[in-house]
Structure formats: C-alpha cells, structure tokens
Amino acid sequence: MKTPRQHQDHKATYFEMLLRVFQRCGVLNRHTTSILKRRQSEFTVCRDDEKKIDVMRRLIQERSTDKHTAGSDAFYVMDLGYFVKSVMEWKRLLPRVYPYYAVKANPDPVLLQFMTKLKFGYDCASMNEIKMITGKGNPPTRIIYANTRKQPSHLRYAESVGVKYTTVDDEDELHKIKQNTPNMRLLLRLSTLNFSASLSEGMCKKFGCSQQEAYNLLKTARELGLTVNGVSFHVGSGCSDPHAFSKALQLAKEVFMNGAELGYNMNILDIGGGFASETTNNYGVVAFSLMADVIRKALMNTFLKMMLCRLSQSQEPTL
Structure with missing residues (x-):
C-alpha cells in the first residue's frame, strides 16, 4: 500500500x-x-x-x-496518452489530410484546450459549439459550420464572428443563405446511402444529395450568386467497408467536375469521420490503419490532378 x-x-x-x-x-x-x-x-x-x-x-x-465527491455528477475518464497516440497515428497515416474535430463527439474543455494549441480545425453543428470553439481562442477560419439545416439567426451569428464555410444539401437552404449570409462559402453535402452498411445509416438517409441533385444545386447557387468551394460527405460511423470511401471520393470527383463546368473553382474536400479505433475492433469494425490506406490511395487515384493544384482536404477524426 x-x-x-x-x-x-x-x-x-x-x-x-x-x-x-x-x-x-x-x-x-x-x-x-x-x-x-x-x-x-x-x-x-x-x-x-x-x-x-x-x-x-x-x-x-x-x-x-469520498465525502467531498459522494453523490456528485457524472464525470469523464480521458486517456491523454491515447489522445497523443491518435494524433500521431493521424499524422503518419493521413499526412495530406487536415483534421477537423467534430465537437459534438466530446466537448470536454481539457481536450478542446489541447486541440486548440495543436491547431486543429473544428466541425461545429450549432451556434453554441461555434461559441465554445471561438471562446477558446480558435480563429473562426478553422471552423466549418457543418449543419445542413440552420436557423437564420444562427447563420448570421456564424458570419458575424468570421466563420466562412457551411454545408448545404437542398435548394431551400441556398435561398436562406442568399437572404441572410450571401458571402458564406458553401460545401455541398453528398449522400452516401447504399455505399456501405454502417451504424448511422439513418444519418445517410437524412442528410446529403445525389449527384444530379448536387448539379442542380450548383446551377441554383450560380444563379443566386453564391460561392461553392467544395463538397463534403460522411460514409457513416462504424462503417465496416473501407471501399465506401473509394465510392464516395469518386462521386465527389464527379461533382467537382460538374462544378468546374459551371465555372466554380472548388478546392475543399471534406471526407467525414466516424472512424474505427482500437476500442471498436472487437465489434468487427475495420481498423483505422486500413481505412487510411484506402483513403490515401483513393485520393491519389481520383484527385491527383486536383491535389497538384493545392486541393485542400479536411476530415473529422475520432479520438
């Protein structure tokens, strides 16, 4: 003892x-x-x-x-060593991909403090998350307002603090943005439904547009004078098929080409998150290293020319 x-x-x-x-x-x-x-x-x-x-x-x-903590509220258990390991594994396996952390996954203040000092980007789904991240000294240019259904007042707030990017997947949202924040830069959220079975298939049904719908949105955005800078997708948390990323990247490439036809200079590719970790392998989920290998090869095969033209890639890590 x-x-x-x-x-x-x-x-x-x-x-x-x-x-x-x-x-x-x-x-x-x-x-x-x-x-x-x-x-x-x-x-x-x-x-x-x-x-x-x-x-x-x-x-x-x-x-x-302990008389001081008995009956107290719930608490977090966080392994900082595992956090460091995850960051280093990310840098090693996906050196070209800049991580954007999905704040809703775990908004623990200590974790966010470390991410701030390590210059992470952030995927914020709400006004409160944007306030949380900017309140820690993060520049708003490292935030994507990743919500395809936004309240007008929240859009205006995001723009007022300097957030430049947001996601869209339908025409109504384009008109809302035109009316409230016409200078916001857009990422088209693509649907990956039926690309692979995942634990969040319902989310794939709820969010995202098809290639034809994306093309129509590009034309509408052009008519409204809005700027489309890229695309985003999310194959689903717990995805067990790494080749779902290959399919999604091929779809993204086709939408990039459609955008180029309409005069857009699209240079942002958000390839989502929900990756496996050592804590989920017991449930039959493919290891992150295998996912990363497929993503690297798919990026080179589908976006090689664009990458040579300084294509920016963002991705949401799971830590």
Missing part, C-alpha cells in the same frame, strides 16, 4: 513521463505544458495492466466513498 508521499511521487513520475511522451510525439510546447501542469492534480495513475473499465469502476468506488 502506498503512503500519501509515495502516491504523490508516483503522480509526479507519471506527470514527467507524460511530458516526455508529448515531447517525443512533437506535440509538447509551452501551451500544452501549461495545460498539463494546471491539471496535474486531476491525473489518476493507472497500472499498465489495468483495463479501462476497471479504472472507471475504481474511480466510481473512490468517489462514492
């Missing part, structure tokens, strides 16, 4: 180890160091052989017997 002093020494050792890991991975700077030091007292030391579920059970037991 550790004495309080031994426990503090163990925490200090863990803290120094965490700093070394961040430094080795190239994500340690004065900002991330400052965050780590401020939150040091909140770290919980875990044994190497301790499973995550056991860590959570232990924390619940400790909090239930």
Whole structure:
C-alpha cells in the first residue's frame, strides 16, 4: 500500500513521463505544458495492466466513498496518452489530410484546450459549439459550420464572428443563405446511402444529395450568386467497408467536375469521420490503419490532378 508521499511521487513520475511522451510525439510546447501542469492534480495513475473499465469502476468506488465527491455528477475518464497516440497515428497515416474535430463527439474543455494549441480545425453543428470553439481562442477560419439545416439567426451569428464555410444539401437552404449570409462559402453535402452498411445509416438517409441533385444545386447557387468551394460527405460511423470511401471520393470527383463546368473553382474536400479505433475492433469494425490506406490511395487515384493544384482536404477524426 502506498503512503500519501509515495502516491504523490508516483503522480509526479507519471506527470514527467507524460511530458516526455508529448515531447517525443512533437506535440509538447509551452501551451500544452501549461495545460498539463494546471491539471496535474486531476491525473489518476493507472497500472499498465489495468483495463479501462476497471479504472472507471475504481474511480466510481473512490468517489462514492469520498465525502467531498459522494453523490456528485457524472464525470469523464480521458486517456491523454491515447489522445497523443491518435494524433500521431493521424499524422503518419493521413499526412495530406487536415483534421477537423467534430465537437459534438466530446466537448470536454481539457481536450478542446489541447486541440486548440495543436491547431486543429473544428466541425461545429450549432451556434453554441461555434461559441465554445471561438471562446477558446480558435480563429473562426478553422471552423466549418457543418449543419445542413440552420436557423437564420444562427447563420448570421456564424458570419458575424468570421466563420466562412457551411454545408448545404437542398435548394431551400441556398435561398436562406442568399437572404441572410450571401458571402458564406458553401460545401455541398453528398449522400452516401447504399455505399456501405454502417451504424448511422439513418444519418445517410437524412442528410446529403445525389449527384444530379448536387448539379442542380450548383446551377441554383450560380444563379443566386453564391460561392461553392467544395463538397463534403460522411460514409457513416462504424462503417465496416473501407471501399465506401473509394465510392464516395469518386462521386465527389464527379461533382467537382460538374462544378468546374459551371465555372466554380472548388478546392475543399471534406471526407467525414466516424472512424474505427482500437476500442471498436472487437465489434468487427475495420481498423483505422486500413481505412487510411484506402483513403490515401483513393485520393491519389481520383484527385491527383486536383491535389497538384493545392486541393485542400479536411476530415473529422475520432479520438
């Protein structure tokens, strides 16, 4: 059994180890160091052989017997080491793809602080998420307002704070944008329905347009004097077929070509998220490394010429 002093020494050792890991991975700077030091007292030391579920059970037991935390609200358990590992794996496997984090996935303040200092981009689905991200000092140019059904007042707010990009998938939204924020730059949200079975097939039915619908939207946007800068899609969380990305990228290429025919200079490709991690492999989900390999090859095969013309790619990571 550790004495309080031994426990503090163990925490200090863990803290120094965490700093070394961040430094080795190239994500340690004065900002991330400052965050780590401020939150040091909140770290919980875990044994190497301790499973995550056991860590959570232990924390619940400790909090239930502590008079200061007994009966308190729910809490997060976050593995900063896994966060660093995910960032480095992303950089290694998808070096050409700039990550945009979907804030709704986990808006934990500490996690967002680290992402801010690491200069992540953000996928925001609401006005409150935009406020949250800009409130942490992130430039609005690193935000995509990724919601195809927006309230007019929320659109105006997004534009007022400097958000430049938003997604659309129907004509009504184009007219709404024309009326409220005509200078917003648009990404056409494409449908990937039937590309692959996924855990969020319902979302694929709810959002996105077909190639023909996208072409019609491009023509309407041109008539309204709106700027279309690219396309976005989401094959669905839990997608088990990496080649769904190949199909979606081929569709995106065709829409890019349609846009070029109508005089648009489209240079943004948002290829969605919902990727697998080591925590989901037990459920038959394909590993992220395999997904990334297919994405890299598909990007080279379908967008090689555009990439040479400085095509910008964004993607939503799952951490």
